[in-house]
Amino acid sequence: MSDSSSAYSLDQIERWMQSVITHPRGVHAGVNSSPSRQQIDVSTDQIDEVILPGPAQSPLERLAVYGNAYYARLLGVLRELFPALSHALGEDLFSAFAFDYLQRYPSQSYTLGRLADCFVRFLEETRPTAPPPEADAAGPMPVSWPDFIIDLARLEWTIDEVFDAPGVENEPLLDPSHLARIPAARWPEARLVPVVCLRLLSFKYPVNDYYTEFRQGKAPPLPEPRTTFAALLRRDYIVRRFELSAAQHELLSALVDGETLGNAVMRCARHDDDVERLSSQLQAWFRLWAAEGFFQSVHVSTDCSLEGEL
Amino acid sequence: MTSRLGYENLGLGVGLRTVHFSHILEHHPDVDWFEIISENFMDSHGRPRYVLQQIAERYRVVMHGVSLSIGSTDALDFEYLGKLKRLADSVDACWISDHVCWTGVAGRNSHDLLPIPYSEATLRHLVERIRIVQDVLERPLVLENPSTYVTFRDSSMSEWEFIARMAAEADCGLLLDVNNVYVSSVNHGFDPAEYIRAVPHERVVQFHLAGHTNLGTHLIDTHDGQVIDPVWELYRLAHQMTGGASTLLEWDARIPPFAEVHAEVQKARRFMGAASRVAGDEPSGEKASGPSDEPSAAREAPTPSVPQPLHYVTPDVQ
Numbered sequence: 001m002s003d004s005s006s007a008y009s010l011d012q013i014e015r016w017m018q019s020v021i022t023h024p025r026g027v028h029a030g031v032n033s034s035p036s037r038q039q040i041d042v043s044t045d046q047i048d049e050v051i052l053p054g055p056a057q058s059p060l061e062r063l064a065v066y067g068n069a070y071y072a073r074l075l076g077v078l079r080e081l082f083p084a085l086s087h088a089l090g091e092d093l094f095s096a097f098a099f100d101y102l103q104r105y106p107s108q109s110y111t112l113g114r115l116a117d118c119f120v121r122f123l124e125e126t127r128p129t130a131p132p133p134e135a136d137a138a139g140p141m142p143v144s145w146p147d148f149i150i151d152l153a154r155l156e157w158t159i160d161e162v163f164d165a166p167g168v169e170n171e172p173l174l175d176p177s178h179l180a181r182i183p184a185a186r187w188p189e190a191r192l193v194p195v196v197c198l199r200l201l202s203f204k205y206p207v208n209d210y211y212t213e214f215r216q217g218k219a220p221p222l223p224e225p226r227t228t229f230a231a232l233l234r235r236d237y238i239v240r241r242f243e244l245s246a247a248q249h250e251l252l253s254a255l256v257d258g259e260t261l262g263n264a265v266m267r268c269a270r271h272d273d274d275v276e277r278l279s280s281q282l283q284a285w286f287r288l289w290a291a292e293g294f295f296q297s298v299h300v301s302t303d304c305s306l307e308g309e310l
Numbered sequence: 311m312t313s314r315l316g317y318e319n320l321g322l323g324v325g326l327r328t329v330h331f332s333h334i335l336e337h338h339p340d341v342d343w344f345e346i347i348s349e350n351f352m353d354s355h356g357r358p359r360y361v362l363q364q365i366a367e368r369y370r371v372v373m374h375g376v377s378l379s380i381g382s383t384d385a386l387d388f389e390y391l392g393k394l395k396r397l398a399d400s401v402d403a404c405w406i407s408d409h410v411c412w413t414g415v416a417g418r419n420s421h422d423l424l425p426i427p428y429s430e431a432t433l434r435h436l437v438e439r440i441r442i443v444q445d446v447l448e449r450p451l452v453l454e455n456p457s458t459y460v461t462f463r464d465s466s467m468s469e470w471e472f473i474a475r476m477a478a479e480a481d482c483g484l485l486l487d488v489n490n491v492y493v494s495s496v497n498h499g500f501d502p503a504e505y506i507r508a509v510p511h512e513r514v515v516q517f518h519l520a521g522h523t524n525l526g527t528h529l530i531d532t533h534d535g536q537v538i539d540p541v542w543e544l545y546r547l548a549h550q551m552t553g554g555a556s557t558l559l560e561w562d563a564r565i566p567p568f569a570e571v572h573a574e575v576q577k578a579r580r581f582m583g584a585a586s587r588v589a590g591d592e593p594s595g596e597k598a599s600g601p602s603d604e605p606s607a608a609r610e611a612p613t614p615s616v617p618q619p620l621h622y623v624t625p626d627v628q
Contacts, residue, residue, distance in 0.1 A: 006429050006430075006431055006466075008464060010381075010383055010427065010431060010432050011415070013427060013462065014382065014383055014412055014415040015415055018414065018415050018420065021420070022418075049463060052463055054461065054499070054527075054528065056526075056528065057497075059460070061527070062460040062497075066420075066424065066460070070420055070422060074421065076616070108417050110413075111353060112349075112421055113353065159625055159627050163357070164353070164358065165355055166355040167355060234356065238626045238627065239627040241627070
């Protein structure tokens with residue numbers, strides 16, 4: 001794709017320019033880098049063979065407009081995607097993580113909404129150990145500090161995902177009163193169908209509480225490690241968060257896996273030695289979850305199906 | 311070809327932005343039409359799409375994309391084009407536009423509107439791809455002149471000659487961004503009025519207006535403020551030469567309340583009459599040599615100044 005008036009093909013120019021403006025150490029280093037010179041072999045001293053000077057800018061200064069914008073734009077989007085994590089780490093440290101992420105996982109999507117598709121995976125792979133700004137005053141950071149970062153990133157990314165994922169706003173949901181119509185003897189075989197936007201999460205840190213305090217405008221301190229669980233779903237186009245116990249998380253996970261209620265309760269019981277107490281709580285849990293829109297329908301058997309507006 | 315490819319003059323429109331969703335749904339402002347960023351809605355199953363459907367029931371909607379990457383040497387993304395068409399059909403979009411640019415290559419996306427060399431080879435490349443896209447979308451594509459910050463030595467023609475030939479050979483429409491013409495004219499040192507006069511006026515389907523930032527040595531298309539007087543004068547010239555076309559204001563950073571954005575685009579009515587200056591007498595406005603000639607309405611440089619596009623939808627969470 002070159003012609004007699006062109007020194008370089010369009011493909012060469014585009015690959016060269018992309019390599020230059022996305023170089024982590026700026027366009028000067030970018031022009032002199034090996035990937036760029038494999039496309040167009042010019043040094044910064046020869047740059048005007050490709051880019052002409054402007055009325056008041058050198059060719060490198062002109063390229064730097066794009067180079068600066070590339071990182072400013074994408075770092076800005078990542079800060080918007082992970083506001084609580086950005087707060088927890090401080091802007092500089094968050095930007096350093098995000099900057100490294102963009103090197104390893106540059107965007108391959110037409111939408112900025114997928115820019116952070118691999119951010120949690122990146123944090124899991126790298127387990128960044130850099131301390132937060134307050135670490136000096138707070139003393140040594142716990143060994144599990146990277147888990148806090150990963151947990152908080154996972155919570156925020158799931159919130160973003162649920163916000164625009166398929167939901168059930170225009171579909172009938174299970175009416176809580178319908179649960180009472182199921183004969184007690186049929187409960188073990190019942191299958192509750194969770195809504196498509198339900199997400200279940202487990203954390204090593206209480207990041208849901210941390211996120212709540214952040215949303216309230218507080219400046220939450222770094223929490224102590226504590227295993228926590230949460231459910232996320234979207235109702236009326238707003239993402240809702242629910243703290244869960246370990247038993248609740250196990251029960252809902254089993255239902256998401258398609259287990260019957262009987263089998264789900266059995267799985268749940270492994271997390272709670274007090275079976276009687278568990279049994280007494282189940283009815284209240286299901287009433288609450290049904291009222292909050294956790295379930296689309298309940299199926300008891302082929303001859304007894306209760307869905308939506310029955 | 312039908313004049314303006316059969317696309318009607320929709321009047322004065324505003325770019326639909328998330329921060330204004332609630333105001334629009336509650337107050338139903340008297341806006342002629344809305345332009346949406348296609349990529350913010352084509353995959354949405356949540357509130358953005360829900361709001362768009364309601365708006366599309368009441369207002370005419372135009373789709374404006376930032377990721378078609380018509381100038382890239384990567385293969386066209388037919389999955390993307392399919393989604394674009396389905397969204398256009400679902401909101402009965404008046405037309406679909408994007409930019410004369412590339413956004414990435416080798417499978418990557420910079421999420422920026424990157425410049426192309428204006429050469430014969432590039433022209434052939436774009437024309438071929440525009441024809442394919444138009445076949446897929448089953449409607450004429452409308453392409454916008456971007457703000458640019460570099461000039462390639464490989465360019466063998468002016469931007470306006472390139473765009474005129476591209477539009478004629480591909481039989482596509484043009485979205486003439488008057489602010490971009492102005493920004494590029496300062497950054498490259500050409501006469502913006504010459505540009506406005508040279509584009510094929512019968513193919514101009516739409517105008518864009520926006521604010522920009524003066525960094526002293528160059529201008530950046532930041533969409534973060536009011537339209538400055540020299541851009542309004544260029545709009546007057548463009549309106550005069552084209553006979554008028556759908557006009558839209560973009561405001562993407564430091565976005566004020568909807569009423570202020572709406573009021574800004576309504577200023578366009580003042581510039582729809584005869585030119586206040588004789589053609590050729592248009593103000594050159596800002597100079598790249600320094601900020602001393604900066605018009606009173608131009609903004610001081612925020613830090614950092616990021617050229618548009620910068621579009622991301624923030625989730626609603628409880």
